[in-house]
Amino acid sequence: MPAEPVAAGKVFRYSFGSLGQYIIIMANNSADILEEYSDKEYEFGFVTDIEMDIAPRGLNEDTIHFISTKKKEPQWLLDWRLKAYQSFLKQPEPHWQNFELPKIDFQDISYYAAPKSRAKYKDMNEVDPELIATFEKLGIPLSEQKILAGVAVDAVFDSVSVATTFKETLKEQGIIFSSISEAVKEHPELIQKYLGSVVPHSDNIYAALNAAVFSDGSFVYIPKGVRCPMELSTYFRINSENTGQFERTLIIADEGSYVSYLEGCTAPKRDENQMHAAVVELVALENAEIKYSTVQNWYPGDKEGKGGIYNFVTKRGVCRGAHAKISWTQVETGSAITWKYPSVILQGDYSSGEFYSVAVTKNKQIADTGTKMYHIGKGTKSRIISKGISAGEGQNSYRGLVQVGSKAENARNFTQCDSLLIGDRCGAHTFPYIESKNKSATIEHEATTSKIGEDQIFYLNQRGIDTEKAVALIVNGYAKEVLNQLPMEFAVEAQKLLSITLEGSVG
């Protein structure tokens, strides 16, 4: 069913490869698609065969020197990496999480992989055709025709940025959207000023590891007063076997600017676990707004929980100036273990932070996710909406911190975390931490856990909708509050993803 891009201007078709073409039809005919996908295993588990430039397995100072040399980095960055490595060595692995941390052999990972032919291309024709084929399979809109989609994509294929679109358009407005390694060369002053300023090199063991060996990532700078005209988007994909991906994203929104940033992932099917320890840093200055959306669908492992990605990500944003705003939205359906707490430091007066999350776990998946809101400035506001869905033997934990400092006069927080249980072998857990040091602050937290009401299912059955579709419908309704926060195209896709993820978990 090849579909023409019809919708108003934007057709979102890069994230889920061959699925892309169905998305438009989905709205009217989701039933067929559900059927079609019900028998399928993980859709995106193909492997591209391109000669890789891979660092030997293992982690030591030489590895870091190797990466740094490969990327022709300046001395200060190498020093920073080495400092982070030292701090990585000092830190024990955490033990407070609500799952058993699998033993990770850091020496058994190769820390650098790059497609071999990576000269800078001016024309798409010059790009390695096999690479383009991969992107085609993924549905990344690199070609001219896909510019219609209105999405600028900085495609990261394994670790190195291969092609960047829309750069020219963005450049006119003074927006910088490039890979981190490029930014290190072209805007060293910005990188030096902000890299590690939100997530320090010693923040936690995985952030330290990332700082030591990060291969690449995206860099965004929005100048004063500019409203970014399009949704910025990066597309990550783990490719080479046993190559943990350590990307780093740094987004800076200068005074009065606005940017919406999308991140989405799929990964090929693998038997061995792959670790993904990314770091995302957001800096919003006075009156700036950053909206960061994630749809995560890394390979979750098979039914027995074998294989699958470990997604240990450190995401943090800081509202530096007054009236700044940072909003995290995430839809987490993949990964064997998802472990992250996108946080906001509300430093500027009257700044606000938001966190919207849907996390789905099935089979033996584990999600331990939530957020941290640090209220420092006065009149700061935060809002947390977390929806967990557990099916099969999945374990879903919300862990959150709301901290109000003594100077945060009239700080306001609202937290709601709901859990939905499907099946009697899954688990849903809530661990909120609320710490208040200011009497004028108002903090509210509420959480509920329940299963899908039999009366709701009965009602839908009675209207001729079978149980499986009824569940999909109810789950989508349940997650609506979060999905509504996503940019429109992403929302459609996420909705679809939810239905497919829950296939086969009913009954």
Next chain:
Amino acid sequence: MITTTSLYDQFINLYREREITQDNDWLKDLRETAFEAFSGKGFPSTRLEDWRFTNVSPFLKEDFHLQPGAASLHGLHNPAHIPLLDAYEVVLKNGMLNEDVAIRGVKISPLRTALKNENLQSYFGRYINTEKYPFAALNTALFENGIVIEADKNIICDKPIHITHVYNAEEAVFIQPRILIIAHKSSKIQIVESVVVIGNKPLFINNVTECCVAENAQVDHYNLQIAPSNTHLVNFNQVVQQNNSLFNNYTYSLPDAAFVRNNLHLDLNGTNTESHLYGLYLAGGNQLTDNHTVVNHMFPNCLSNELYKGVLLDNARAVFSGRIYVHQDAQKTNAFQQNNNILLSNKAVVDSKPQLEIFADDVKCSHGSTVGSLNKEALFYLQSRGIGETAARNLLVKAFSFDVTNKIQIPAVREYIEKLITRKMAEAYDQ
């Protein structure tokens, strides 16, 4: 984990040098296991998740007397006296009861004599995981005195049993009393506990209470923690409920004890049980009030309901940590938990940590937690009706605590608590 203080060494020596001839074999084993747990871990430090917000080490620095004798009661004006309370009065001096008290169908006996009865083996210390709770381990290893309250089958006790703990703090003491409550099949008892402290030297009470509620039985347990500021109280309360039983707990931590730590653990060991946990803490000065509750749903069709409310003045700190754990077999569980806090001072601090851990799908569970100040509109409304600011505040605090105080089923106790709240609030704003 703190194992370096002199108090720790003192306890280790005390255990090694004590006379053990009095104990049964099973009790010796129990003490030995508990002692090993304590000696391995020592006093908890803030690195332990369970003690993350509560640093207990400043309270352990005193040169405590570890084996106090019975307290004398001469010339005691009893501040724990509850006006108009019609109850069976039992007085414990430093945890010690001199002789058996027999009320129709309810036997209250000193722990020492009661423990000679082998039947107690199936109740005493059975449900406490001493590995995990250092203070409970210390108590189990070294408790000396306490009481056993046993209600016979089908007995409905006509009046509440009021237990007054008198502690003599004329020198610095560390006391470890122990209470075992057994409500046999279809019995019903109400227990009210209050504290009286003589003397003004530091007092550390490390209490363990165990409560076994058999089939169809009902226990109402009131813990009135009203003590002077030299008091430090660690209270570990383990409850086990069998089929169709009902347990109500009321914990009121009012001024001025410097430190109160309550651990209330419920094991719902049968189906169709019902449990209500009500807590109120009103803290001022430099008080630290810490409430930890765990409700363990292990069987289907149980209901638990928890409501803890707190009002904080001055430099007071409060910690609330509530945990509801629903096992996979515990289908049709209804579990609710709520914690509301009012901060009335900019130096007061609240740490709230409500938690749900759920492994069954056919459940209704919820928790809620709020921290805030008095509603400005409500305050304005009252003032606009000619009620002065102080009176208006007190009225609002009274209304806030009403949700918990109106659950008290003994009118005299309710009135007593309400009066104490009013008095404290009046003092707070008079200054």
